[in-house]
Amino acid sequence: MNTITAEIITIGDEILFGQITDTNTQWIGAELSAIGVRTIRKSSVGDHKSEILRILAEAEQRADIVIITGGLGPTKDDITKTTLCEYFGTSLAIHEEALVFVTEFFRKRGREITDINKGQAALPLNATYIPNTRGTAPGMWFQERNTIFVSLPGVPHEMIGLMTDEIIPRLKQSFELPVIYHKMIKTIGIGESFLAERIEAWEDALPSHIKLAYLPSMSMVKLRLTATGTNVDVLEKEVQEQVIKVLPLISPYVFGYDSDEFEDVVAELLKKSGQSLSAAESCTGGYLSHLITKIPGCSAYFEGGVVSYSNEAKMHTLGVQEQTLLAHGAVSEETIREMAEGVRKRFQTTFGLATSGIAGPDGGTAEKPVGTVWIALATPQQTITKKLTLGGTREQNIHQSAISLLNVLRKVLLNIPLD
Numbered sequence: 226m227n228t229i230t231a232e233i234i235t236i237g238d239e240i241l242f243g244q245i246t247d248t249n250t251q252w253i254g255a256e257l258s259a260i261g262v263r264t265i266r267k268s269s270v271g272d273h274k275s276e277i278l279r280i281l282a283e284a285e286q287r288a289d290i291v292i293i294t295g296g297l298g299p300t301k302d303d304i305t306k307t308t309l310c311e312y313f314g315t316s317l318a319i320h321e322e323a324l325v326f327v328t329e330f331f332r333k334r335g336r337e338i339t340d341i342n343k344g345q346a347a348l349p350l351n352a353t354y355i356p357n358t359r360g361t362a363p364g365m366w367f368q369e370r371n372t373i374f375v376s377l378p379g380v381p382h383e384m385i386g387l388m389t390d391e392i393i394p395r396l397k398q399s400f401e402l403p404v405i406y407h408k409m410i411k412t413i414g415i416g417e418s419f420l421a422e423r424i425e426a427w428e429d430a431l432p433s434h435i436k437l438a439y440l441p442s443m444s445m446v447k448l449r450l451t452a453t454g455t456n457v458d459v460l461e462k463e464v465q466e467q468v469i470k471v472l473p474l475i476s477p478y479v480f481g482y483d484s485d486e487f488e489d490v491v492a493e494l495l496k497k498s499g500q501s502l503s504a505a506e507s508c509t510g511g512y513l514s515h516l517i518t519k520i521p522g523c524s525a526y527f528e529g530g531v532v533s534y535s536n537e538a539k540m541h542t543l544g545v546q547e548q549t550l551l552a553h554g555a556v557s558e559e560t561i562r563e564m565a566e567g568v569r570k571r572f573q574t575t576f577g578l579a580t581s582g583i584a585g586p587d588g589g590t591a592e593k594p595v596g597t598v599w600i601a602l603a604t605p606q607q608t609i610t611k612k613l614t615l616g617g618t619r620e621q622n623i624h625q626s627a628i629s630l631l632n633v634l635r636k637v638l639l640n641i642p643l644d
Contacts, residue, residue: 295379
């Protein structure tokens with residue numbers, strides 16, 4: 226079965242100027258993948274006719290389907306329709322069905338239609354009219370020179386409505402599409418290169434119709450398995466067999482699959498354990514508590530937290546000894562141990578979490594450079610400490626510190642040996 230390819234083009238200066246975030250291409254790409262269409266390129270172009278014409282010509286040479294969003298408004302800066310007329314060598318004309326629709330659209334809202342609004346019903350003569358039930362700019366479908374072109378409004382909820390109700394069903398009818406099945410394995414606490422080394426032999430032995438992609442982000446790496454075929458049930462079974470094969474190699478680092486979020490996974494483990502939690506934060510400044518409390522139902526296990534930023538706060542609220550701070554400093558194994566034990570005692574919880582470090586961008590020394598962070602987890606039996614050496618921005622260092630500590634908690638809850 227031949228691969229059906231698509232290219233997505235967004236039109237508008239506001240995207241290139243960074244004035245709005247392009248969410249359309251992400252959504253369209255996911256929906257196309259779900260029906261077996263492989264997106265091979267995504268592009269953004271400003272409101273310039275010559276650039277739009279050039280990118281249309283390039284896309285036609287590459288893809289079976291070209292999906293365009295944006296530039297369909299009623300004002301002079303919206304030039305997509307006139308540019309498409311020039312590209313296809315045709316002209317605009319009022320489409321009667323579109324005119325009736327846009328007239329009724331305004332009538333229902335108690336407004337008279339203007340000449341500018343009537344222009345929304347002017348379409349290229351070679352376009353198939355696609356009614357837009359969520360706005361006044363219709364979608365357009367062109368089938369030219371063995372390529373399907375689809376032009377959609379840039380307003381996300383209008384685009385989504387047209388894609389869902391009209392375009393996806395039409396694409397399914399127009400092509401014999403393969404089935405594409407994705408499975409995501411989510412890992413934490415291991416870098417991309419180390420992960421690749423662990424699973425190299427397994428990856429090399431994957432069947433040709435199952436592909437692996439590494440998707441790294443801060444603190445985490447997602448492994449995406451993509452299988453292509455004709456039967457989704459068969460593909461799902463084959464992919465699951467591969468997951469079972471790889472898990473023994475990476476199980477301590479796997480926290481979930483597909484839509485699982487790390488904080489949700491840790492929260493569920495805490496709920497099931499029936500144990501309680503408190504937090505003492507210095508360098509994370511409350512961010513750790515934010516990650517914990519953003520989960521609904523966290524009151525079942527989270528008792529409270531302390532942001533002990535100064536040495537005085539560490540002493541007065543957590544019971545850190547003055548001699549500990551004088552001898553070792555706030556960013557030290559000795560201090561973080563007392564912080565974790567102190568917050569656990571203060572809130573009478575099963576676990577006490579603590580963070581202290583130098584998030585940056587300044588404040589570092591030769592002995593303790595920016596990115597030096599100590600984290601700790603106090604339990605009824607022991608206090609676990611860990612030194613992190615981070616190299617990101619202040620925000621990244623704060624995030625990684627909190628996530629790393631929650632990962633220590635995850636491992637303790639699951640009885641996974643610590644590194």
